[in-house]
Amino acid sequence: MPRRRNEKLRALLAEARWTQSSLARSVNALAAEIGLNLTYDRTAVAHWLSGTQPVPPVPALVAEAFARRLGRPLPPGATGFDVSRASGADGVAGRATERNRRVESVLAELCGEENDPARRAFARLRPYREADLADVRRAAPRSLPLETAARRGTDEGDLAVVRLAVRFYAASFDAHGGRRGRSSLAAHLADDIVPLLREAREETVRRSLFVETSRLSFLLARMQQDASAHGLAQLHFTTALRLAAESRDRTAWAVVLRGMSSQALTLGHRRAALHAAEAALGDGRGGLDGAAGAFLLSQLAVAQAACGARRAALDSLGRAERASASPASHSDAAGPFTAYSPAALAYQSAEVFRYLGGLPAARKSLDRSLARRPAEDHRGIALSHARRAEILVGSGHVEEACASWQLFLDHCAVLRSGTADNAVSRMQQLLAPFSRVPAAAAVLDRVRTSEALRRTL
Structure with missing residues (x-):
């Protein structure tokens, strides 16, 4: 049976004033929110327009992409995809x-x-x-x-x-x-x-x-x-x-x-x-x-x-x-x-100052937060060190940032956390320009070794 062109999707693209590439980028970004690594481009959208049916959860991602763009709720079926068996x-x-x-x-x-x-x-x-x-x-x-x-x-x-x-x-x-x-x-x-x-x-x-x-x-x-x-x-x-x-x-x-x-x-x-x-x-x-x-x-x-x-x-x-x-x-x-807890409040204080551009004040608040965290709060300690390191490296204090990232990785060893994994990815991106600095090279090598070990288990 020949595929039927997806006119609903074409109409939504026109209403949103999006190119096919724009839709693909939005779907990829929404996928990243839920931990998926999708790499769609304009050719994928062209296939959808010609009648190709993407697998779940892509129809829902496409619907949400248009919902955010158009400012109104949109069920997956409104995109023209067959969701009857989803x-x-x-x-x-x-x-x-x-x-x-x-x-x-x-x-x-x-x-x-x-x-x-x-x-x-x-x-x-x-x-x-x-x-x-x-x-x-x-x-x-x-x-x-x-x-x-x-x-x-x-x-x-x-x-x-x-x-x-x-x-x-x-x-x-x-x-x-x-x-x-x-x-x-x-x-x-x-x-x-x-x-x-x-x-x-x-x-x-x-x-x-x-x-x-x-x-x-x-x-x-x-x-x-x-x-x-x-x-x-x-x-x-x-x-x-x-x-x-x-x-x-x-x-x-x-x-x-x-x-x-x-x-x-x-x-x-x-x-x-x-x-x-x-x-x-x-x-x-x-x-x-x-x-x-x-x-x-x-x-x-x-x-x-x-x-x-x-x-x-x-x-x-x-x-x-x-x-x-x-x-x-x-x-x-x-x-x-x-x-x-005072530690949690201090972390929130750091976030306030970070958004407002007061990085020295944010760093001090994170120091207070870390000083008050109980030893068993591995997630809180890890994320506080990660945020502190991000602030430090942005201010040019690469070696001090790496010291915080090493402590972050110590606590990550006992965590299973997508938030921590995202912090690792940000760390790798921020340290890439400093890969020849010994402290940065040591942190990056530790991450590569840890990831290689995880793949063998």
């Missing part, structure tokens, strides 16, 4: 985000994908959808009271087990990175936590269970994000947001939206990240103090700095520091979601 990412996304389904069912289905090898690979290749962040930012506050849920209920029994799981997986993420433990956490949520949500009857215990489950779902989202599965991470963030809304806990909801702001900023969506950070704090920028306030304000400061709002960023950073220093930020029962 499995994994797109089908899961459509089912998992249905707002008329109970969130427990959405959570069980989404986590079930992680433990089904036949569907997991496709799900992890779902592209990040910029428009989805705006959708949840607009929709969630209307269904969520602004008060924080009461902290009543018992620590006995099932609720205590769920809280222990939150601490365990948070510590695992810090120590080992996002590529370890994802399937374990997904199975725990689907097999153990979802039945508890369905069976809970007493209101205060039920609300507490939803808060803790939101935190576990948030951690799974961060793991997926750290593994460069950004589209799948976005689904888990959205589910965590719904769980927090179900609990009617304003703080739990705001924490998740803050995480979504951070993800958007990581991917370069600065304005969307700013809007999400603002929404997390609410219209009055108040009502949350102590650790929660510091956590939310620090992200707002970074997003403002990324958008060039210098005065607002420094004001938000100052407020975050004051909130962190307040008595409300200290608790005898502090955990990963009830405390905000």
Whole structure:
């Protein structure tokens, strides 16, 4: 049967005012966001126009490329590709985000994908959808009271087990990175936590269970994000947001939206990240103090700095520091979601100064962050050293930068993290012009040796 020309794709190219090469470059960039190395050029697009069907997740990537260009959501089918037999990412996304389904069912289905090898690979290749962040930012506050849920209920029994799981997986993420433990956490949520949500009857215990489950779902989202599965991470963030809304806990909801702001900023969506950070704090920028306030304000400061709002960023950073220093930020029962570490706040401070061009101040903040990191926080230490080295090499301090990169690589040895892998790639690019400097040559040789060893295992 002769192939049918893809007139829908041709019409989208005309509407977007794109050349075939422009579309190819955009698809390659979107693939890089989810850890794929695609090298399409204009000839690939020409084949698509003539009727060739690309394999998943390319139809979804093409749709997202046009959605960002045209400023409106676009399903993969609108590109003229045959997606009737496409499995994994797109089908899961459509089912998992249905707002008329109970969130427990959405959570069980989404986590079930992680433990089904036949569907997991496709799900992890779902592209990040910029428009989805705006959708949840607009929709969630209307269904969520602004008060924080009461902290009543018992620590006995099932609720205590769920809280222990939150601490365990948070510590695992810090120590080992996002590529370890994802399937374990997904199975725990689907097999153990979802039945508890369905069976809970007493209101205060039920609300507490939803808060803790939101935190576990948030951690799974961060793991997926750290593994460069950004589209799948976005689904888990959205589910965590719904769980927090179900609990009617304003703080739990705001924490998740803050995480979504951070993800958007990581991917370069600065304005969307700013809007999400603002929404997390609410219209009055108040009502949350102590650790929660510091956590939310620090992200707002970074997003403002990324958008060039210098005065607002420094004001938000100052407020975050004051909130962190307040008595409300200290608790005898502090955990990963009830405390905000000085090391993490110092890292955010460094990001604010980096975006604003204050590199010496950024470096000092990173030094403070590193001095306060616990030894088991390999991910935080590694990424802080990597950022510090990037600042140093940009300032001409090559040998000092290499010393930081050596420490970065020490901690990378125990990590499985896409974020760390991306930092390695940036390191190689930044050191390439200095390959004849002995310190730089030693770092580059160590990376090559490590990669060669990994390929043999």
